[in-house]
Each structure stands twice: as structure tokens, then as C-alpha cells.
Amino acid sequence: MKQRLRPILWLLLREYLEHRRLWALAIGLGLAIIALDLALSLGGQAPAGGLHVMYHSTRALESVSGNRTGTHMIGSLAALGGYDLLLNTIAVLFALTLAVALFSYGLACLYDERRDRSLLFWKSLPISDAQCVAAKAITGLAVLPLVYAVTGLTTVWAAWAINIGLPMTAGPTPPMTAARLVGFSALVLGVLPVYAISLTPGLGWLMLCSAAVRRHPAIIALGMPLLCALLNVFGLPNPIWHWVAAPLVPAGVGHALQSIEAGQAPATALAWVYQPMSQPDPWGGVILGLAFLAAATYCRRRHAVLA
Amino acid sequence: MSESDIVIRARGVSQRFAGRPALTEIDLAVPAHRVVGLIGPNGAGKTTLINRLLGLLVGPGTIRVLGLDPARERHALMQQICFIADVATLPRWLRVAEAIRLMVRLHPGFSAAVCETLLANTDIPRRAHIGQLSKGMVAQLHLVLVLAVDARLLVLDEPTLGLDLLNRRRFYDRLLEHGRSGQRTLLITTHDVAEIEPILTDVIFLDRGRKVLDSSMDALAERFVEVVVPPAVLTEARTLEPCAERCVRDGYALIFDRSRGRDLSAIERLATARNHPTLADLFVAFRTQSNA
Structure with missing residues (x-):
């Protein structure tokens, strides 16, 4: 068993090397946010503490779109408090970037090696198709979310430290306490196992498309859910939405965030996220996801000589 | 010759694609420590036969490579053999040094020391991405990587396809110099019959999926x-x-x-x-x- 698992660890290194742009994207995003925050703080242009990032973002949005929506947004954002806004903005940016990274990774991870024929090189090594697919699934379900979570939290802490450390940025709202930030960090890291479970059918579906489709896997990967959605309009059931798309945001995350904002302990917040795990639905999704991954493994084996 | 001296044994190997025969009743017995050329025109079935021997395809007939069934015991088999399936199959996103590092971790028979020695005789830069190397350099690098594996069987399927004369000559010179060491058996398919002729000990001709000749060069x-x-x-x-x-x-x-x-x-x-x-x-x- 140990001998079977060891290559998977080293295949994770392969995934890191092959998809290094995805890791660089997370680090680049974090550095860009910190640099922007630092520059605006040192420049003293900010209207209020952490709010300035959102302020300038919405101003930029306004100038691009040519309307006055941004002004209204700034007004409502100010009511929420600068540091919470900064934290939420960073969290949303990282969540959206992770979604893009996972979609790109899921669709490319088995397709690219067929397209560039490097599949034949990997097939020449004493590693099985199941080990390769397992390493890719672990990367998508655990490693990528963990890297984005850690990078995002590091960015949040760095931005918090900048706003605490530079007196000129003191705004009308008091800075978020370290205790609340610790609670938020614990929630983000604690939710990762649940996220991996929720993501299994979605990533499994993308990897199956990546392994099975001869050209343009994105068309099938998105086309099938769209077709099911269309059928749903005519009253037919939409299993793809129920099993694959809906669990992408784990149930209870919204309540958990509110719980942290209300100053409750991280354990209380995490209970909101873990409670749905006692229901059969998430585990049904895991079984479906594993079936997709098994099918992807079969396709990888079958497509070896078609590359 | 005893059964233990046979590296590849195939009986009645056939393969059909979309109803058309690609291989028809191929029997093979490749002895150990030989350099065998598998020769045939395009569409003769060379790559299909190689894929069957490597367990990348399954079909009728029985095959034993180093005593193992390639379809069922592929993992164990790949620890003892190495193959170059085609030119330019090394991942373009890998750096040369990273490729060596991965080989060390993923192939128990790979020797980093041997690889470094072989690489020292080339002008391949270690820090370069494989995608930045010329086609000839990629072929040389791939050969270095497989020669650094202590494999009993080395399979090369059209390893120099598309390379210029100079790079083809370099490739086969290196193969001749290092590929026959130890207990290694070589199976090579190529169109460049003249270039591999001096290194072959045996030859198999395939034509339209059938074996038309199987003989030692001496015979x-x-x-x-x-x-x-x-x-x-x-x-x-x-x-x-x-x-x-x-x-x-x-x-x-x-x-x-x-x-x-x-x-x-x-x-x-x-x-x-x-x-x-x-x-x-x-x-x-x-x-x-x-x-x-």
C-alpha cells in the first residue's frame, strides 16, 4: 500500500510543476492586493482605512462602465466598516480566482497531456493511470484550495497589519480585532475538508470531460449542465444541478460567516458547515464524483495510443 | 534456448481497428541481449505491435514480456523496461533538471549519476525548459533519460522520426555506445533502416500486419x-x-x-x-x- 501511495506524492510534484501558473496566480493576486493596499496607505489618499481598496476599485469600475453605480456602492460599503470590507473583498477575490483556477485545472489536467503527446512519456514510467488520476484529483480537491486559502489568509493578515501599522490610514471604523481575524482564518481552513467533499462531483465531471473528449472539453463540460437546465425548464429533473453544480458552495457557509461576524467562536461557525455532512446528499455526490474519476481513469488508459 | 532466455514471447497476436486488421497472428520470440529491428512501411503494424507488447493495447493472442503479461502486470513490467514511444513526447513545460528529479522519484531503476554522466557529453542546458530545446536536443535528452534506467528491455518506436541526418547519427551513436551495456535487450522500429543496420543482431519485417521475416542478421x-x-x-x-x-x-x-x-x-x-x-x-x- 505504501509503495502504491509514494508515487502519488511525487506525482503531486508533477502537478505543481505542470500547473505552476495556477500557484503563481494566487501569489500574484496576494502580492498585488498588498502592494495596492500599501501604496494607497502610504499615499494617504484613502478615505478610510481598509475601505480605500474598495473605494478605488469602485471608482475604476465607475470610470470603465461610465455610470454612477460606484458612488452608491461606496456609500453602502462605508456603512459596513472598512476593515470588514477589505477582508470580504480579499476573500471574494480569492474565491473567484480559485473557481477560475479549478475550472481551468479540471478541464486541462488530463486533456493537455493527450494534446501534447506527453501522455506517452508518463505511460513509459512505472506509474498507473489510477495513481496519475488520484494525484490530479488530490491537487484539485485539496492542494489548490489549501494554497489559495493560505495565500488569501496571508494577504488578509498582511493587509490587516498594514492598516494597523500605518497611523495615517486610521479611518472612522475601528480595525477588526485579531481575535475575529483568527476566527475567520479558522473558519476558512476548517471548511476545506467539507469543500473537498462538495467539490468532488464537480471536479470529477471536469476531469472526465478532460479525459474523454477529443476536442474542446469545455463545450461538453458546460454544454451538458446547460442542456439539463434547459430540460429543467420543461419540467424534467436536473440531476447535474443537484449533484454537481449546487454543492460548489457548501451549504451553511453563509451562516458560518455571519456567525464569525457576530463574534461567535470558530467551532460554532464550523458547526453550520459540518452539519449538512450528516445528510446523505453530500455523500451521494462523493460517490458520483468517484464514479466520474473512475471513468476518467478508464478513459486515460484507453486513450493512450490515440494521443 | 530455454524459456528464461526469451525476453518477448508472443503467440497469435492480432488486432483490428474498426473491423480492419492491423495485426494478424503474429508470433515472436526475442532472445535476451539482442538488438532487434522491427521494420516495415507506414501502416505495417509496428506501433500497434509495440503498443501490444507494452500493454497499451489489449486484444487476442498471448504475450509475455520478461515473463509478465503486459496488459495485467503493466506496473511491474514498467519497472524493468523503458520505452520511447515517439519523438517529442517529453513534457514541454518541464525543465531538464526537473525531468531528472522526477525520474529519480518515479522510476526505481533510474540512476541520477548515470544520467549526469551521459548529460555531461551533450550541450543540453539544465535550466532550460524542454519546450525551448531543439528537436534534436529533445531526442538526445529522452535517450539519456531512458539509458539512465537500469532496464532489461529498451523499446524505441521511431525515436528519430523528423530529425535531421546529424541528429539521427548522434542519437544512434549514443545508443550504440551506451544502450547495449549490461543485460539490456533493444527493440527498435524505424524507417531509417540503413542507420540502424550496423547495430542490429536480429530483424523482423512486418507488412500489412503480417510478419514476413524473422531472422538473425547472421542468418x-x-x-x-x-x-x-x-x-x-x-x-x-x-x-x-x-x-x-x-x-x-x-x-x-x-x-x-x-x-x-x-x-x-x-x-x-x-x-x-x-x-x-x-x-x-x-x-x-x-x-x-x-x-x-
Whole structure:
């Protein structure tokens, strides 16, 4: 068993090397946010503490779109408090970037090696198709979310430290306490196992498309859910939405965030996220996801000589 | 020869794609420590046969490579063999140094020391991405990587396809220098028959999915003879049913198969030259015969 698992660890290194742009994207995003925050703080242009990032973002949005929506947004954002806004903005940016990274990774991870024929090189090594697919699934379900979570939290802490450390940025709202930030960090890291479970059918579906489709896997990967959605309009059931798309945001995350904002302990917040795990639905999704991954493994084996 | 001396044993191996036969009843017995050339035109079934031997395809017939069933025991088999399936299959996003690092971790038989020694004799930069290397360098690097594996069987499927003459020569020189060391058996498919001929000990001709010749090079040299005759004696020479004939500078070169039992002494006396036919000429002769 140990001998079977060891290559998977080293295949994770392969995934890191092959998809290094995805890791660089997370680090680049974090550095860009910190640099922007630092520059605006040192420049003293900010209207209020952490709010300035959102302020300038919405101003930029306004100038691009040519309307006055941004002004209204700034007004409502100010009511929420600068540091919470900064934290939420960073969290949303990282969540959206992770979604893009996972979609790109899921669709490319088995397709690219067929397209560039490097599949034949990997097939020449004493590693099985199941080990390769397992390493890719672990990367998508655990490693990528963990890297984005850690990078995002590091960015949040760095931005918090900048706003605490530079007196000129003191705004009308008091800075978020370290205790609340610790609670938020614990929630983000604690939710990762649940996220991996929720993501299994979605990533499994993308990897199956990546392994099975001869050209343009994105068309099938998105086309099938769209077709099911269309059928749903005519009253037919939409299993793809129920099993694959809906669990992408784990149930209870919204309540958990509110719980942290209300100053409750991280354990209380995490209970909101873990409670749905006692229901059969998430585990049904895991079984479906594993079936997709098994099918992807079969396709990888079958497509070896078609590359 | 005992069964343990046989590296590849195949019986009745057949394969069909979309109802069309790609391989038909192939039997093979490749002994250990040999350098075997698998030769045939495009579509002859060379790559299909290689894929069957490597467990990348399954189908009718029984195959044992190093005593293992490639389809069912592929993982164990891949620890003892190495293959280059084609040119330019190394991942373009890897750096040279990273490729070595991954090989060390993923292949138990890979020796980093041997790889470094072999790499030192090339001008391949370690920090470069494989995608930045020339096609010839990629082929050299791939060969270095597989030669650094302590494998009992090395399979090369068209390893120099698309390379220029200089790079092909470099590739085979390196293969000749390092590839035959130890307990290694080599199976090579290529179109460049002339370039691998000097290193082969055995040859297998495939044509339209069928094996048309399976012989050692020594036996071939004994069995076939090429004589060059002046045009005046061509008619007489043709009565001895040569396998093939072609026009050359001094007349006509005819290949005869001694196993047919013809008395060739008279024609050999009239010949202006007497040679061992090249593999390329023999291959054309077999192709012509099977077309007739």
C-alpha cells in the first residue's frame, strides 16, 4: 500500500510543476492586493482605512462602465466598516480566482497531456493511470484550495497589519480585532475538508470531460449542465444541478460567516458547515464524483495510443 | 534456448481497428541481449505491435514480456523496461533538471549519476525548459533519460522520426555506445533502416500486419546474396528467380535466396560484384514479393 501511495506524492510534484501558473496566480493576486493596499496607505489618499481598496476599485469600475453605480456602492460599503470590507473583498477575490483556477485545472489536467503527446512519456514510467488520476484529483480537491486559502489568509493578515501599522490610514471604523481575524482564518481552513467533499462531483465531471473528449472539453463540460437546465425548464429533473453544480458552495457557509461576524467562536461557525455532512446528499455526490474519476481513469488508459 | 532466455514471447497476436486488421497472428520470440529491428512501411503494424507488447493495447493472442503479461502486470513490467514511444513526447513545460528529479522519484531503476554522466557529453542546458530545446536536443535528452534506467528491455518506436541526418547519427551513436551495456535487450522500429543496420543482431519485417521475416542478421547474411551482373547476362540470371533486381551503375543487382536450393555458382562466376544485400534492399525485395 505504501509503495502504491509514494508515487502519488511525487506525482503531486508533477502537478505543481505542470500547473505552476495556477500557484503563481494566487501569489500574484496576494502580492498585488498588498502592494495596492500599501501604496494607497502610504499615499494617504484613502478615505478610510481598509475601505480605500474598495473605494478605488469602485471608482475604476465607475470610470470603465461610465455610470454612477460606484458612488452608491461606496456609500453602502462605508456603512459596513472598512476593515470588514477589505477582508470580504480579499476573500471574494480569492474565491473567484480559485473557481477560475479549478475550472481551468479540471478541464486541462488530463486533456493537455493527450494534446501534447506527453501522455506517452508518463505511460513509459512505472506509474498507473489510477495513481496519475488520484494525484490530479488530490491537487484539485485539496492542494489548490489549501494554497489559495493560505495565500488569501496571508494577504488578509498582511493587509490587516498594514492598516494597523500605518497611523495615517486610521479611518472612522475601528480595525477588526485579531481575535475575529483568527476566527475567520479558522473558519476558512476548517471548511476545506467539507469543500473537498462538495467539490468532488464537480471536479470529477471536469476531469472526465478532460479525459474523454477529443476536442474542446469545455463545450461538453458546460454544454451538458446547460442542456439539463434547459430540460429543467420543461419540467424534467436536473440531476447535474443537484449533484454537481449546487454543492460548489457548501451549504451553511453563509451562516458560518455571519456567525464569525457576530463574534461567535470558530467551532460554532464550523458547526453550520459540518452539519449538512450528516445528510446523505453530500455523500451521494462523493460517490458520483468517484464514479466520474473512475471513468476518467478508464478513459486515460484507453486513450493512450490515440494521443 | 530455454524459456528464461526469451525476453518477448508472443503467440497469435492480432488486432483490428474498426473491423480492419492491423495485426494478424503474429508470433515472436526475442532472445535476451539482442538488438532487434522491427521494420516495415507506414501502416505495417509496428506501433500497434509495440503498443501490444507494452500493454497499451489489449486484444487476442498471448504475450509475455520478461515473463509478465503486459496488459495485467503493466506496473511491474514498467519497472524493468523503458520505452520511447515517439519523438517529442517529453513534457514541454518541464525543465531538464526537473525531468531528472522526477525520474529519480518515479522510476526505481533510474540512476541520477548515470544520467549526469551521459548529460555531461551533450550541450543540453539544465535550466532550460524542454519546450525551448531543439528537436534534436529533445531526442538526445529522452535517450539519456531512458539509458539512465537500469532496464532489461529498451523499446524505441521511431525515436528519430523528423530529425535531421546529424541528429539521427548522434542519437544512434549514443545508443550504440551506451544502450547495449549490461543485460539490456533493444527493440527498435524505424524507417531509417540503413542507420540502424550496423547495430542490429536480429530483424523482423512486418507488412500489412503480417510478419514476413524473422531472422538473425547472421542468418540473413548466409541466406541472401546480391550479385551484380552485366546487362548481357541478365536474361540468364533471371531464370534463377531472383527475389529482386534493380538497375545499378555497372549493370543489374539481383538478390538471390539460397534457401530456394538454386545452383548459383554459374551466375556468381559471371557477376562483376558479390555483396551481402542491405536490409533496405531485402525489405524492398520482400515487399515486392508479397505484392506479386
